[in-house]
Amino acid sequence: MNLNKFGGKKKVNLNKADEKEKLNLNKIDKEENLNSNLNKGKKHKKxxxxSEIKDLPGCGARNPFMILGASLWYLFLAFGFFCNWGSGDITLILEDIFVVALLLSFTLFNGNYKNIKSKLPLTRSNVKNRVIAGVIIYNIVIFMIYGIITELI
Structure with missing residues (x-):
């Protein structure tokens, strides 16, 4: 009997079939991963x-008074953003937008939103005096940018 030839052919055929099945299974796995990632993406966005709201300065605090103060501050900013929209005067609306942007940028910078101070060159130092000087300089720069924008309008 010639079992080696029969077994050898069968092994080759099985290997080719196994490779095809592996390729098919890999395609199915990729499709399932894509579908599951899409479903996870919807949940992940929520x-x-x-987590973005908790990252806002004051909202992630454990002190309820800090959370209340931060909520009132952001409510004040939202009110300031929309207070002159009924007037129809575009310059008043733009001024409101820029004032809210200025106050929000001060809030986010000084509240260290997303650890921004460690990414800026003047405030990432270990020397306390340099950090204080950097915070003052960045606040002045933010205020100057606001002044330049309002002069242009």
């Missing part, structure tokens, strides 16, 4: 919004 979680991201909640």
């Amino acid at each position: 979680i991201n919004i909640i």
